[in-house]
Amino acid sequence: MTFTTKRAKYKFDFGPAGSPVAAGYTEVSRTMTYTPERGFGFTQPPDALGDRDRGSTAGVPNDLQRDFVLSGSPFEFKLDVPNGTYMVKTYSGDWIGTTRTDFTIEGRASGNGNAGRASVTERLHGPVSVGDSQLNVVIGGAGSRLNGIEVTPLLVAPTGLKVESLNANQHTATIAWTAADDAAGYRVYRQGPENAKPVKIADTTTPGFTDNTVVAGLTYDYEVTALDNTGLESVPSATVRAAVVDASVPVPAAPRLLQLQDIDKNQLTFHWQQAPTASAYLVARSEAADGVYRTVGLTADKTFTDKTVLTTIKYYYQVRAVNAGGVSTPSTTLTTPAVTVLKRQAERLERAPSAVPTADGKVLVGWRLLGTDRQSLGFNVYRDGVRINAKPIKTSTNFLDAGGKSTSRYVIKMIDDEREYPVTKEFGTWSKSYFAVPLDKPADDYTKDGQPYSYSAGDASVGDVDGDGSYEIIQLWAPSNAKDNSQAGYTGIVYVDAYKLDGTRLWRISLGPNIRAGAHYTQVQVYDLDGDGRAEVTMKTADGTTDAAGTVIGDPNADYRNSSGYVLTGPEYLTVFEGLTGKALDTVDYTPARGDVGAWGDTYGNRVDRFLAGVAYLDGEHPSVVFTRGYYTRAVLAAYDLVGGKLRQRWVFDSSNEGSEGGYGMGNHNLSVADVDADGKDEIIFGSMAVDDDGSLLYSTGLGHGDALHVSDLIPARPGLEVFAAHEDMGRSGNRGATMRDARTGEILWDIPADRDTGRAAAGDIDPRYPGAEGWAVGGDAAWNSRVGQLKSSTGELLSTTIPAANFLAWWDGDPLREIVDHDWNAATSTGTPTIAKWNWETQTVGVLLSDPEARSNNHTKGTPAIQADLFGDWREEIAWRSADSSELRIYSTPYETDRRIHTLMHDPVYRLGVAWQNTAYNQPPHTSFFIGQGMTQPKRPNIRYAG
Secondary structure (H helix, E strand, O other): OOOOOOOEEEEEEEEEOOOOOOOOOOEEEEEOOOOOOOOEEEEHHHOOOEEEEEEOOOOOOOOHHHHEEEOOOEEEEEEOOOOOOEEEEEOOOOOOEEEEEEOOOOOOEEEEEEEEOOOOOOEEEEEEEEOOOEEEEEEOOOOOOEEEEEEEEOOOOEEEEEEEEOOOOOEEEEEHHHHHHHHOOOEEEEEOOOOOOOEEEEEEOEEEEEEOOOOOEEEEEEEEEEOOOOOOOOOOOOEEEEEEEOOOOOOOOOEEEEEEEEEEEOOEEEEEOOOOOOOOOEEEOOOOOOOOEEEEEEEEEEEEEEOOOOOOOOEEEEEEEEOEEEOOOOOOEEOOOOOOOOOOEEEOOOOEEEEEEEEOOOEEEEOOOOOOOOOOOEEEEEEOEEEOOOOEEOOOOOOEOOOOOOOOOOEEEEEEEEEEOOOOOOEEEEOOEEEEEEOOOOOOOOOOOOOOEEEEEEEEEEOOOOOOOOOOOEEEEEEEEOOOOOOOOOOOOOOEEOOOOOEEEEEEEEEOOOOOOOOOOOEEEEEOOOOOOEEEEEEEOOOEEOOOOOEEEOOOOOEEOOOOOHHHOOOOOEEEOOOOOOOEEEEOOOOOOOOOHHHHHHOOHHHHHOOEEEEEEOOOOOOOEEEEEOOOOOOEEEEEEEOHHHHHHHEEEEEEOOHHHOOOOOOOOOEEEEEEOOOOOOOEEOEEEEEOOOOEEEEOOOOOOOOEEEEEEEOOOOOEEEEEEEOOOOHHOEEEEEEEEOOOOOOOOEEEEEEOOOEEEEEEEOOOOOOOEEEEEEOOOOOOOOOHHHHHHOOOOOEEEEOOOOOEOOOOOOOOOOOOEEEEEEOOOOOOEEEEEEEOOOOOOEEEEOOOOOOEEOOOOOOOOOEEEOOOOOOOOOEEEEEOOOEEEEOOOOOOOOOOOOOOOOOOHHHHHHHOOOOOOOOOOOOOOOOOOOOOOOOOOOOOOOOO
């Protein structure tokens, strides 16, 4: 056996012109702008770059490390090379000070070369694939330095690919190419009209191949890769096209009389009249009448069965006939109907009645209209055994009882087919304007370095963990020393509790010392994933996490915290817990692993530990859980199903993978989930991009990272859903502080201009004079509480430069407009008193509807509730804030009567999933799949089926 070591073929020493050059290296100075004749150089002109020579500094070891090129902005070095696979070695540092240098190679983040004083960092990158005959290295970072680059070919792609012969009668195509150095063999790929991408058709050890599987009349693209004796495969060669056509043969006529033969949920069959002289047929499909047609099949029959459909939508088909002379024009279009309606698994909820005292001494009685209820159903309200409504209630699900008292007892009865029967147990009037859930606050404690800390009730979620139709509270406990990722320091242990509404604590989970406390670290997903009628709890875990039964995950003695309090080593897990008991059901390695911390954008632990999570119906019927990592640079989303008590990975989206690069740097501090393309299956709206239900990139706007995200039918005059999002990077967004876009295509409909990071934006119908939802974002100095900004109508018309708060929204009072959820912030104590207010569109001010000085908002200046959801009564939302001492969770419900009748929002797919992801990082309010606002139309019943 012979072993060989690859040697660098291209070696460059960067520094001032005329400074010493390391032996065997080529000099590169800032004056050397790239030219095709030279074959290497910088993209930027000389005056955009600088250089230094530290050769006079004591201790500089060699000519390569003594000097460098630098710039205050990212700069690019280009090198012409044959297509192939390479390793790239970089040298970066400055002998007299510390430097931070980031590398992006061939469009992908490749880690950093950060260096301390009196050092130069050598970093090996790769393998790197070059497919356009040019290697591109972008150097960035604060204080970036470039001392040297070495490029080593691992395996160069074959060259000189050509078509040697074609024979339509014998159905053959012969290709040949120039042998590649170090190649032990070759792999041949072919892409025909029926292929979405090149498909492997053969391996060969010689530089030539005859393909005898071609169809006469079609055109094929071939490419070849080289293989070495380790199995490494090079990038593809240049493509060569082969038209296997006999020009002397007349092209066939187009097929006629396309007719649907059979249609089912996941397949359909149609046939057509045979075209004379045709030997084969190409079948193309589109999802829109005027859309792009893509070939989905090649057949010799006059019948075709498409098994790659989900018939929740219409499909459009065209067929072309093929013979040795070529391909016919398309047939007339066959339109197939949408015959499948997917029914989503949903919670079997009770009516959740409430009796809320009003300020004027009355009682507002409310109950749920379930998603399975007909709108024609009527209800009667009984107080103390006597019916108190004059006629059945059919236009709302609430009743204002003028004679109600604190001692009154109520029962709701439903009228169906003239039969009346109770749908609630007897319930009483709330003693206060809120429903209090007692909490068991963890004891104060000390950090690893002896610093004291205490706890407050942080974000919460809800789920029916015992299957009784009533929600339980899943409560996250936030230690007082919780940190943003940008902040160093030890944090306290994170706990997660489950509570019945009467305050009974069902369990407590300790996430242990290796899960840091902070908004970006722990995202709790509460949802019935396996359809047994009881919710599970899923979250990121680590060595030392202890479930409610006392079972420790991983090594119970491990402590991976470094001296700055970050956890940058050690295993990471994803665990699903049984919602009723808090016992761990299954644990898998977290995807993706952190890997090279610096590859995510910094080395101290900020960008690597940015986590988001949500639940999505990726097949349109069953829920999957989605956990992510990264959004400033690389973004990875991993989807899982819970099958037989085990987490089974469905797919992984990685912006580092081919075809997904558009997701790089596009994530927000939050995500949303909705069926944006109306096929019944959910997509993940991940900041400035969307990931399709199959884990592929649906689109990327390229507008970069942001802090706020709202997805709903914000413009009911347009088909489908819209996204209103805030943007941070003005360079990427083109000085757009916020944008309204089409949720399906990413098309920007209108924007709010800005010249700086816009950290707050909201969307909802707050002005009845204009159709649809308004959108607004902070302006001026862009402070979180700025009332200077732009408020625009759903069509982008500027309505005001004075705006309400943009933290949170709720449906609270009796009209369908949304109210402003915010807080009165005390900067001295860093606490917020929660408020609900009404926007006055005439005076451009707000009027407070509710405030509780004994309650507290969460998440610092963001002022968010612990949880906001449709928990009790009619369709309007309940809002839960913690008491000032965190001894209880106070769930506030509206005291205002409404004449609107809407099924419970918890049975709306977009809203229920919004409640699930609400606690993720920068909390956002949940929205519905339909428009709620002035002039709204009555929403349809959701397509759901009960779990369990």
